[in-house]
Amino acid sequence: MLRDELGDLAAFLVVAEEMSFTRAAARLSTSQPALSQTVRRLEERLGVRLLIRNTRNMAVTEAGEQLLNTLRPAFSDIDNRLQSLSQFRDKPAGTVRITAGQHAADTLIWPAINEVLHTYPDIKIELSLDSALTDIVSERFDAGIRLGERVEQDMIAARIGPELRMAVVGTPDYFTRHPAPTSPHDLPQHACINIRLPSSGGIYAWEFTQGERELNVRVNGPFIVNNLSAALKAAQAGVGLAMVMEDMVETQLAEGQLVRVLAEWCAPFAGYHIYYPSRRLLSPAFQVLLQTLRRRNAAEEKPRRPVIDGNNQ
Template sequence: MKREELGDLVAFATVAETRSFTRAAARLGASQSSLSHTIRRLEADLGIRLLARTTRNVAPTEAGERLLASLRPALQEIDGALANLSALRDKPAGLVRITTARHAAETVLWPKLARLLPDYPDVKVELSIDSALTDIVAERFDAGVRPGERVDKDMVAVRIGPDLRMAVVAAPSYLANHPPPDSPHDLTRHSCINLRLPTLGGMYAWEFEKDGRSLNVRVDGQLAFNDLPMVVQAAVAGFGLACVLEDQVVGMLADGRLVRVLEDWCPPFSGYHLYYPSRRQPTPAFALLVDALRYR
């Protein structure tokens, strides 16, 4: 295989995975026109169409899907081999890409990375803040972060944070005019601030548990957001009940801006885990980060 042919295959895999010439060009550091020319050349050499293009979308054809399925493990092996060369250096080096939600990044990842990275100037970390459940293999991330109960069984999961807990809260001004709920069933009589989930686009069903009994409640109200800090802000303003992570409102509970209800229905649950494919061979830089992030 000629060297330029390998580059063409990498270009194709990047476009096919991102489903976008714009995003692929940004990732590869190339222009869209040169990337388009590369794909056309590859298709001409192979004599088959690999990508179906429309004005709004790019998707692999059946032949493209087959080629991509073969390329993924090969390219991952090459990436791993190149990254492992850092083991020959005095200190770990290389890029580690992690996809994570903002709350995990702010409360768990960043505090530990801020302490670690000054001692390892050759280690680079890219945090992609995204609340959706990203396919880390397809998007070529080294790892992702999510609560332990949501990690797929075929992934290695390393606990990196303490247990989490939800809290149902409201402003005193709201509760002055609405009797606090005694059970989750009472939420149907309340104005609740909804959270729209990024993955499927639906509203988050508030999750409760007590004495081994689980209960999910679909709530309704005047406001809905796809951003938790805005949910908290609306609750403080008195627009209704909100269901948020406890550590997001601990200060507001302490100073009286918010009041907690249904506390006995909100037990702790498994905290954040770093997850990655079980077949992955960790590079020295990745192994360093996993050890530094591990919850002790």
């Protein structure tokens, strides 16, 4: 294969990933007309149509999809092996791309990234904040950060955070106007802040566990958001009850700004894990981040604060 043919294949891969000549040209630091000519030249050389395009839309043909299925793992392997060459440098180098949700980024990922970037100046990290279940293989991420129960079985996963718990909270003023729920069955009578799930688009059903009993409760309320931070802000403003991560409200509970209820129904669950494809050759830069996350988790594990529950005050 000639060198320019390899370049044409790489250009087609980027265009197909971006589904836009304009975005692909910016990513490749070239012009849109030049990139369009490159793909046209590749189609003429192969004798097949790879892309169907007009002024508004673009789609990959069946032949193009077959070529993509060949190119993605091949170029991914080349990229991984090139990055692995940094082991012969004095210090690890390369780019690491990871995807995580906002809560994981705030509590676990950013502190580790900050440490790595200050220790290894030749490492670059791209963090994509997305609560949906991103396909890290097709999106060309090195790894994802998700709750342990949401990690796909064909991935290698390593725990990087402690067990988590949810907390149902409201303001003291809210509870002067409404009796505190003593059971999840009472929640339909309360104003609750709903969460719209980014993965399915549906509304999250509040999950409770007490011993062997499990309950999923559909709650109602005047406000719907798509992340926990917004739900917490609404609860602090007195809009209603919110179900958020326990560690997000430790300070507010201790200071009396919020009151917690139904704590005995909120059992611990598997915390955050970093996951990555089992077939992927781990670059030295990624290994540095992985080891940093695992080390920080081991060092920072500590006894949890006592539960403060408004029903027991």
